Structures are given as C-alpha cells and as structure tokens.
Amino acid sequence: MSWPGLIDYYRERLPVRDLAAVTLHEGNTPLVEVPRLAARLGVEARVYVKYEGLNPTCSFKDRGMTMAITMAVAEGASAVICASTGNTSASAAAYAARAGLACFVIIPDGNIALGKLSQAVMHGAKVLAIQGNFDDAYRMVMGVAERRRVTVVNSINPYRLQGQKTASFEICDTLGRAPDYHVLPVGNAGNITAYWMGYTEYFESGVTASKPRMMGFQAAGAAPIVLGHVVENPETIATAIRIGNPVSWKKAEAARDESGGIIDMVTDAEIMEAYKLLAASEGVFAEPASAASIAGLKKLTDAGRIETGSTVVCTLTGHGLKDPNNAIKSCPEPVRVPAELDRVLAVMGI
Numbered sequence: 001m002s003w004p005g006l007i008d009y010y011r012e013r014l015p016v017r018d019l020a021a022v023t024l025h026e027g028n029t030p031l032v033e034v035p036r037l038a039a040r041l042g043v044e045a046r047v048y049v050k051y052e053g054l055n056p057t058c059s060f061k062d063r064g065m066t067m068a069i070t071m072a073v074a075e076g077a078s079a080v081i082c083a084s085t086g087n088t089s090a091s092a093a094a095y096a097a098r099a100g101l102a103c104f105v106i107i108p109d110g111n112i113a114l115g116k117l118s119q120a121v122m123h124g125a126k127v128l129a130i131q132g133n134f135d136d137a138y139r140m141v142m143g144v145a146e147r148r149r150v151t152v153v154n155s156i157n158p159y160r161l162q163g164q165k166t167a168s169f170e171i172c173d174t175l176g177r178a179p180d181y182h183v184l185p186v187g188n189a190g191n192i193t194a195y196w197m198g199y200t201e202y203f204e205s206g207v208t209a210s211k212p213r214m215m216g217f218q219a220a221g222a223a224p225i226v227l228g229h230v231v232e233n234p235e236t237i238a239t240a241i242r243i244g245n246p247v248s249w250k251k252a253e254a255a256r257d258e259s260g261g262i263i264d265m266v267t268d269a270e271i272m273e274a275y276k277l278l279a280a281s282e283g284v285f286a287e288p289a290s291a292a293s294i295a296g297l298k299k300l301t302d303a304g305r306i307e308t309g310s311t312v313v314c315t316l317t318g319h320g321l322k323d324p325n326n327a328i329k330s331c332p333e334p335v336r337v338p339a340e341l342d343r344v345l346a347v348m349g350i
C-alpha cells in the first residue's frame, strides 16, 4: 500500500475531523542511521538523521502545510499568505496550487536560496521580495492579514505545528521508543515547539515511556534566544534561519526547559564544516541550516554532553539541492580536462 500522507496516517491525532486532506503524500521520511558520521564526530551513541529533505517540496514545511491548507480550504479561504526565508514559501505555493488557492509570499530580497525561489515561482505564487529581512516580511504579512481576507500560513497558524508534530510520531514509531536527545536547528522556533508537542503527546498517551531532551541550535549571527534579546540585523550563511525575532520564542524556551534540554548556537564556519562532512561521509545532502543540527551535535559531543550509548536523532530540515550556490562555493571546482584518455588518467592520479 502506498503512503497516504500524514493526515490520513495520523488522522486520529490531528484536529482535522473527517476533512479530505490536501496532500502531496508528505511525511514518512527516512530515519537514516549515520555511523560513519558519528565516528567522525567522535560521538559514542547511535545517531540517526530524520531526512526531511525527502518531503514533496524538499523540506519539513510540507508537514505543516498539508494541515494549514486543508483547514484553509475547509474554512472557505480563497488566498493564503506567508513570510518566508524560502522553504515555507515553496511549500505554501505548492499546496496552494494543489488546492486551487491563490498564494502570496513575502521574502527578504536577495536572501533566499535559489532552489526555494524557483519553487515559489513555478508553483504560481505571487512573490514579493522586500528590502528587509524575514522579521520585516513577517510584519508585512500580519499587516496585510489585518486589512485583507487572506489566511496566514506561517507557524502562527496553529494547524502548522499540528502537522509538524507528526515527525516525532514517525521517529518513535520507527525506533520503537523515543530518542534520548533530539537535535535540530532553530529559526522561527516553530519546529522545536512542534516536535516537543509530538513527543509529549505520545508519552502522555502511553505510546512511549520517555521523552527526549530537546537540543536546539541557532546560527551565531542570528541567535536571539541564546542571547536573550532581539537581533536587529541577523546574519548567517544559513539563510533559512536568518531570523532575529522568532515568533515561537516563548514556546521554544518552554520545550527546552520542560525537556531538560538547551538552545545554543553554532558559527557559520561550524555549520559549513558539518554541511560538508555529512554529505561526504554519509551521502546525505542537506542545506546549510539543516547542518546546524550536525554542528550542534559536534559541539555537544566535544563538551561531553552526550551520554555514551544513548540514541540521538538530528533533524535535517531541508534538502541540499535547495541551495546549490552554497554547495558549489564551498567545494573545489571540477578539474577541467581535455577529452584525451592520457590527460584524464594523469589527473585522476590513481
């Protein structure tokens, strides 16, 4: 039987009643064990990555968007809007197209990865690139929503987090238990909130006997939660998490504190090192923001914060192909060789 999409699979745990799902069969992403990476990081634990880049629009946003768009249709909406660092806009555009709704996306001009922009335009969204950052774009969205009849599909929309919590269910269903640590990037802070909600629900209904510590990582140039104040001009190579005033700030702190976890930060250099190490050591390609979870795991390991023999899951939030420019910039250029066998063999050096 083919996977029906997360709404039909987890319907009794989602506030959708018997509504027909707007779906692209999102969810059911692989949980890949990464022993070679674990060895390279020196972590003596079982490490898995939840490969969310294998969702229909290649990021975890599809989990929330199937819910948000299903509910928007049920409520009679004709248009949706979001602010985005790229992935939310790609997902909103795709699911809106699927449902026949108009879609408006507001993005920070020049600061979204190429793949994400190509998705938003291809799916027919009206794309507004503003001279400002994500936080400015979000302010615009809230202003529009006050004046026009459009449904906001940023994570302030409660159905988004409901959909996203299903990633925790899948991890527990696959492992047959909850992990000991869950490591993930934090930007607008919705995802850490959603994962914690999912783990807590499974625990409270007796499906699992424990809950993980939530270990969130922001980029050092965009780390308002770590610093304890809004960052006016967030800056990081991981544009997906270039956010200075996260909407779910308080909820993320609650997830951190209730789980006995942390929210810390990693530098762009650490992110880029982890980005390349993951791709080269395991064949798993994730975008820079996703690699913040791997960089975070390295930081935790170096500080002796991961108990030996424990089970660790890192979320890889978006696919590496979302951001081809950073990939190409971070590696040596291909060697240019004439089409002559001797020259090819000489360059190969084996």
Ligand code: F0G
Pocket: 059, 061, 083, 084, 085, 086, 087, 088, 089, 185, 186, 187, 188, 189, 190, 191, 192, 240, 241, 287, 289, 290, 317, 318
């Ligand atoms: N990783 C990726 C690839 C993202 O696109 C995002 C958020 C995050 C991590 C952080 O998740 O915001 O729930 O803490 N992207 C949003 C967007 C902001 O507009 O696509 P979060």
